[in-house]
Amino acid sequence: MTARAAPAPLPPATTVGLQGWLRQNLFSSWGSSAVTIVLAVVLSWVVVNLGAWVFVEADWTVIISRVPLYIVGLYPYEGYWRLCICLLLISVLLGMSWRAWPNAARRFAFAFGVIMLFVGVFPHEMAPDHRALLLLNLPFIGLGYVLTPRPAETSPGRFEAMAGSALAPALERVAIFSTPRRMVIAALVALVLTMILILGIAGVPGLDPVNPQDLGGLMINLLLAFFGIVCSLPIGVGLALGRRSNLPILKVACVIFIEVIRGVPLITLLFMSRHILPLTFPEDLNIDRVYLAGITITIFSSAYMAENVRGGMAAVQAGQTEAAQALGLRGWQTTLLITLPQGLRNIIPAIVGQFISLFKDTSLVYFIGMLDLVEMGRVSVQGNQEFIDNGREVYLFIALVFWVFCFSMSFISRRIEGVLGVGRR
Amino acid sequence: MGRFRKYLKPGLVVVALALAIAAIAACGEEEQEATTVVNRLAAVKERGTLICASRNDVPGYGSLDASGRNVGFDIDLCRAVATAVLGDPEAIEVEFITAAERGPTIQSGEVDLLVRTVTWTTSRDAQWGNYVHTTFYDGQGFMVPKSLGVDSAYDLGGASVCVTAGTTTELNMADFFRQNNLEYNPQVFEDTDVVLGAYQEGQCDVFTNDRSQLAALRSGLSNPGDHVILPETISEEPLGPVVPHGDEQWFDIVKTVVAGLIYAEAYGITSANYAQVAGGDNVKAKRLLGTEGSFGQEDLGLSETFMQDVLRAVGNYGEIYDRNLGPGGIDLPREGGRNALWANAPCTDCPKGGQIYAPPLR
Amino acid sequence: MTRLLYVQGVPIWRNVVALRWIVQIVSAVVVLSTIALFLLNVAREIEARDIPFGFTFLDRAAQIPIGEAVIPYDPSDSYLYGLLVAGLNTIRASVLGVILATAIGILVGVARLSPNWLLSRIALVYIEVFRNIPLIVQLLFWLTIVLTLPKVAEGYVIAESIFINNSGFYMPWFEAQNGFWPWALITAIGVVLAVYAFRGLNRRETETGQQSYPLLAAAVIAIGLSLVALLILRPLAIDIPQVEGRFGRLQGGAQLSGSFLALLVGLVVYTSAFIAEIVRAGIQSVGKGQTEAARSVGLSGMLTLRHVTFPQALRVIIPPLISQFLNLTKNSSLAAAIGYPDLVSVANTMTQIAPAISLFMIVMVSYLSMSLLYSLIGNLYNRMIRFKAA
Numbered sequence A: 001m002t003a004r005a006a007p008a009p010l011p012p013a014t015t016v017g018l019q020g021w022l023r024q025n026l027f028s029s030w031g032s033s034a035v036t037i038v039l040a041v042v043l044s045w046v047v048v049n050l051g052a053w054v055f056v057e058a059d060w061t062v063i064i065s066r067v068p069l070y071i072v073g074l075y076p077y078e079g080y081w082r083l084c085i086c087l088l089l090i091s092v093l094l095g096m097s098w099r100a101w102p103n104a105a106r107r108f109a110f111a112f113g114v115i116m117l118f119v120g121v122f123p124h125e126m127a128p129d130h131r132a133l134l135l136l137n138l139p140f141i142g143l144g145y146v147l148t149p150r151p152a153e154t155s156p157g158r159f160e161a162m163a164g165s166a167l168a169p170a171l172e173r174v175a176i177f178s179t180p181r182r183m184v185i186a187a188l189v190a191l192v193l194t195m196i197l198i199l200g201i202a203g204v205p206g207l208d209p210v211n212p213q214d215l216g217g218l219m220i221n222l223l224l225a226f227f228g229i230v231c232s233l234p235i236g237v238g239l240a241l242g243r244r245s246n247l248p249i250l251k252v253a254c255v256i257f258i259e260v261i262r263g264v265p266l267i268t269l270l271f272m273s274r275h276i277l278p279l280t281f282p283e284d285l286n287i288d289r290v291y292l293a294g295i296t297i298t299i300f301s302s303a304y305m306a307e308n309v310r311g312g313m314a315a316v317q318a319g320q321t322e323a324a325q326a327l328g329l330r331g332w333q334t335t336l337l338i339t340l341p342q343g344l345r346n347i348i349p350a351i352v353g354q355f356i357s358l359f360k361d362t363s364l365v366y367f368i369g370m371l372d373l374v375e376m377g378r379v380s381v382q383g384n385q386e387f388i389d390n391g392r393e394v395y396l397f398i399a400l401v402f403w404v405f406c407f408s409m410s411f412i413s414r415r416i417e418g419v420l421g422v423g424r425r
Numbered sequence B: 001m002g003r004f005r006k007y008l009k010p011g012l013v014v015v016a017l018a019l020a021i022a023a024i025a026a027c028g029e030e031e032q033e034a035t036t037v038v039n040r041l042a043a044v045k046e047r048g049t050l051i052c053a054s055r056n057d058v059p060g061y062g063s064l065d066a067s068g069r070n071v072g073f074d075i076d077l078c079r080a081v082a083t084a085v086l087g088d089p090e091a092i093e094v095e096f097i098t099a100a101e102r103g104p105t106i107q108s109g110e111v112d113l114l115v116r117t118v119t120w121t122t123s124r125d126a127q128w129g130n131y132v133h134t135t136f137y138d139g140q141g142f143m144v145p146k147s148l149g150v151d152s153a154y155d156l157g158g159a160s161v162c163v164t165a166g167t168t169t170e171l172n173m174a175d176f177f178r179q180n181n182l183e184y185n186p187q188v189f190e191d192t193d194v195v196l197g198a199y200q201e202g203q204c205d206v207f208t209n210d211r212s213q214l215a216a217l218r219s220g221l222s223n224p225g226d227h228v229i230l231p232e233t234i235s236e237e238p239l240g241p242v243v244p245h246g247d248e249q250w251f252d253i254v255k256t257v258v259a260g261l262i263y264a265e266a267y268g269i270t271s272a273n274y275a276q277v278a279g280g281d282n283v284k285a286k287r288l289l290g291t292e293g294s295f296g297q298e299d300l301g302l303s304e305t306f307m308q309d310v311l312r313a314v315g316n317y318g319e320i321y322d323r324n325l326g327p328g329g330i331d332l333p334r335e336g337g338r339n340a341l342w343a344n345a346p347c348t349d350c351p352k353g354g355q356i357y358a359p360p361l362r
Numbered sequence C: 001m002t003r004l005l006y007v008q009g010v011p012i013w014r015n016v017v018a019l020r021w022i023v024q025i026v027s028a029v030v031v032l033s034t035i036a037l038f039l040l041n042v043a044r045e046i047e048a049r050d051i052p053f054g055f056t057f058l059d060r061a062a063q064i065p066i067g068e069a070v071i072p073y074d075p076s077d078s079y080l081y082g083l084l085v086a087g088l089n090t091i092r093a094s095v096l097g098v099i100l101a102t103a104i105g106i107l108v109g110v111a112r113l114s115p116n117w118l119l120s121r122i123a124l125v126y127i128e129v130f131r132n133i134p135l136i137v138q139l140l141f142w143l144t145i146v147l148t149l150p151k152v153a154e155g156y157v158i159a160e161s162i163f164i165n166n167s168g169f170y171m172p173w174f175e176a177q178n179g180f181w182p183w184a185l186i187t188a189i190g191v192v193l194a195v196y197a198f199r200g201l202n203r204r205e206t207e208t209g210q211q212s213y214p215l216l217a218a219a220v221i222a223i224g225l226s227l228v229a230l231l232i233l234r235p236l237a238i239d240i241p242q243v244e245g246r247f248g249r250l251q252g253g254a255q256l257s258g259s260f261l262a263l264l265v266g267l268v269v270y271t272s273a274f275i276a277e278i279v280r281a282g283i284q285s286v287g288k289g290q291t292e293a294a295r296s297v298g299l300s301g302m303l304t305l306r307h308v309t310f311p312q313a314l315r316v317i318i319p320p321l322i323s324q325f326l327n328l329t330k331n332s333s334l335a336a337a338i339g340y341p342d343l344v345s346v347a348n349t350m351t352q353i354a355p356a357i358s359l360f361m362i363v364m365v366s367y368l369s370m371s372l373l374y375s376l377i378g379n380l381y382n383r384m385i386r387f388k389a390a
Helices: A017-025 A030-057 A067-072 A077-100 A102-121 A128-135 A137-147 A168-177 A181-199 A217-244 A248-263 A266-275 A289-314 A318-326 A331-346 A348-368 A373-382 A391-420 B002-031 B040-047 B073-086 B099-107 B122-127 B168-179 B192-200 B211-220 B248-266 B274-278 B283-289 B306-314 B317-324 C016-048 C079-112 C117-130 C135-147 C180-208 C214-233 C258-285 C288-296 C301-338 C343-350 C356-389
Strands: B050-054 B062-064 B092-096 B129-131 B136-138 B140-145 B159-164 B184-189 B206-210 B227-229 B237-239 B242-244 B347-351 C156-158 C162-165 C168-171 C173-176 C236-239 C242-244 C249-251 C254-257
Touching: A030 C117, A067 A077, A067 A217, A067 A373, A067 A391, A077 A102, A077 A128, A077 A137, A077 A181, A102 A128, A102 A137, A102 A391, A128 A137, A217 A248, A217 A289, A217 A331, A217 A348, A217 A373, A248 A289, A248 C016, A248 C301, A248 C356, A266 A289, A266 A348, A266 B099, A266 C301, A266 C356, A289 A331, A289 A348, A318 A331, A331 A348, A348 A373, A348 A391, A348 C135, A373 A391, A373 B062, A373 B192, A391 B192, A391 C117, A391 C135, B040 B073, B040 B248, B050 B073, B050 B099, B062 B073, B073 B092, B073 B248, B073 B306, B073 B317, B099 B122, B099 B242, B099 C356, B122 B129, B136 B211, B140 B168, B140 B211, B159 B168, B159 B192, B168 B184, B168 B206, B184 B192, B192 B206, B192 B211, B192 C135, B206 B211, B211 B227, B242 B248, B248 B283, B248 B306, B248 B317, B274 B283, B274 B306, B283 B306, C079 C117, C079 C258, C079 C301, C079 C343, C079 C356, C117 C258, C135 C258, C135 C301, C168 C258, C180 C214, C254 C258, C258 C301, C288 C301, C301 C343, C301 C356, C343 C356
Parallel strands: B050 B092, B159 B184, B159 B206
Antiparallel strands: B129 B242, B136 B237, B140 B206, B140 B227, C156 C162, C162 C168, C168 C254, C173 C236, C242 C249
16 A cells, blocks of 8 residues: 555454454454464364365265165165155145245255255166156145145134133134144144055055064154154153142152153163063064064153153243133143143244154164164174275264254254244243 | 041042952953963964074174175074975064073064074073074184284283173183183173274274184285284184074974084085985985985974975075185185084095084984 | 932032042052053063073172273172172263263353354354264264274373373372371361352352452362372372283273273263253343343453353253253263173173173163252252242
């Protein structure tokens, strides 16, 4: 710059543009600058080394040569089309959610469709009919979207006759999830169809029954976590109500159940359920250990769910209960109509959080010999001499898969939180 | 007192109700007392599949190939029994179990057969189930890097020793070092690849396992010549299938199938030539294949010619060995070792030196 | 007959007292008979199927190896003692894990709120990466990292007394001498005095507003007393790790084995990601008005944090924090996969001879008692803060 005759005061530090942003957020003080520089050096070292390993040194044959094993385990190849149809059902549901809760579900539906599209066109070994079924997912999301009516504005005042004006706003808020009744029905139908498609029915051509033990890979992690959460919700509500009840014996029983289940590691529960639970069944009733694992995970999850529900119900303002009592509702009516619904609404994010941790915990079913994603990776490395040195590749791959699922779920959870206005009371 | 009397009557009624419910519950309990007698052969035939407890993480013994099919020596034994009983080598359900689960699984009788590299020991025989027959002889050894200059297991004092968890290997190791007053530091891992990693990176100086495993793992190392397997064998490890306690017939069936596999090799009957031999003139071979005479098949409820099905499905003992543990698998030498046949029939007196042997088929 | 069902003209099905009783007893009968049926069935089947069960094995010699032990262990010791050794290993990993996870969790949680963009982003990435990957996978990863350290012979040596290599971390440690117990007693007294001093000075500070450095005073009392006693009594000798034997293994001092390090790092990293989120939420839960109000009455930044922000945040932080501690303890049961002899891992080894079902029952009861301990601490804390609020 040119020299000036009179030294003008220094211009104020820029606060706009790249330079300003850097100054504000990275180099605001000496300490901050030092931290920034050290972190940048460490970060680039990690990225360079990891990149070099991933793209140059690592040998990914152990993954590429057995992709289906990681995804669906030993599920018979002839049944793959059934799984593809399950994906289509999920697409329809996603499309419907997109319409019903655009803020929470739009990105997820979109991402799901894009991933299916990508897998569908990716040049790898895949039967053309499976490819076609995968590509159909995108139109099916659209189908679900079209099939759902625009979310009706909740008609103001429709609860007033029922519960009086004091409670109406609370009920209106709860109504958020009772609005699309069609969605609930669709979800239930899809659930039943999915189970039929995955497990098959004896005697129906094309739907040959599949040995439940052949379910494996990522599929079994997702199925176990999903059914664990769905089935544990009613049990958890029951336990929470039991714990809140003023019948001492029931209360004590619920407390003991919850605390015992929460107090021991899941692997010991799995071991016990595998070897003790069958002893209590009749001799001729042979419950497959996949179902045993499902039962155990449900029980495990229901203890945590009970605590969530209890917390959610405790967070409902006392005014609500008092208003209900003032209107002459009985104890159980207050609980079922006022406290429980609002409590459940409070814990939706917590339920998603629990789903995430349950999903991670399903990786422990290796302990009872089931071939979930982690176990499949372990077995691929252990059981094949040519892959005995490829453990790192396998575990990195598995970590990535789990991460993608868990992270996207926690992302959705935050969106739902925003939509429901939880925490903005 | 008056207050109390008010509650007396409802209280009594309630107690009476409770007692009634308790009585009903107790009756329900009585009814279940009858215990059923298990006939495993009938149960297997009715079910249509044979349930084997095995493993999927040891090459050669039991693993999954790239298409997810169970393969291995133990799995082939399971297939042989399935073929003998049901006529179909694919009629198996393989339950993958961890080492800790072996006992409870076979004790409860939920599986028909346990073939999971289980060492035959007396207390297991007493507690777990009936050991059928030794199908593979192993013994525990030590592998060390050549650079350490160790040439005997008795020089291992002060070493850090890697071992896989939940096996007799761990116990034998403890016995050996204690017996010889050697200091050592055990490193117990669940997975073989982790043990191997720890050994290769020098976290431990010694890797102890069954010698067959050591040999197989050494051949997979980047430089097998840099590692030596020490000469001492510190234990007996006879491996073989186990059946649940309480069903003699089933025990005998599995024993007979194993014997059939061994004699088929001794008589030179393979999956390729069994049809010709069945129509040939070797008397013993014809008896084995069910075309002439009997060795007790019908007493066990097996078909006359079940060995023909077995041989077609999995081959004889030697074929199973070669496919999984021999040149077709992890390449363990057999000739001259303990796992060669004892005798080369029909010359029953000319030993081949091995220990694989079975009761005569007659 | 029908008169029996009426009390003072009220039918029993309208009598609130009777109804409560009926529900009580029915629920009791249902609960108890379910439990009884379950236990009876199991007991009958165990007998019928001849499944080994019982606890007589506990005083027989275990004859199994246990790689590391806090108290001396020999394979000729009994199963019960072996389980105790393993239980102590679990406790060792849990206690160290809880301390480190809390420290790192707080650091990351505060970093998450840092004005430095890079720092807060890295904290975010740390949290999101480590809490979204199953622990078992992370543990296997950390073990490979530990294994990439140099071997014993080529390992790092600091001041000829601290050794770092892929077999573990070795450092000098103390060996108790004659005067140990008197010294321990004096130290304990010092700690008690320090607590009293802290409380008194803290109260003075809150009441009068005069800065009186309670933490500093407490530390001086406790450490000073202990140090003086240490110099006079000389209760501790220092044990330096030595290279021994033809394999060059290290003996003596304090040892943290490679497997233990991998387990500790895995547990700490995984749990600290959750704790960081709890801390962040806790700090954010304190209203901005509180800080501003504290500033406006002239409290310095440090004092604001100690007297205003932290006590309020703590109420939100502590309960979920304790449940994370419990999770960490339970998660240490995954140690078997990476070779650390914890309770589950040792019980697993014992199942080869001893009855598996009995062993796992013992394991479950042990974990249960640890979790009850955590619940107790949590309840005590809850009672404490309720007391203060009243």
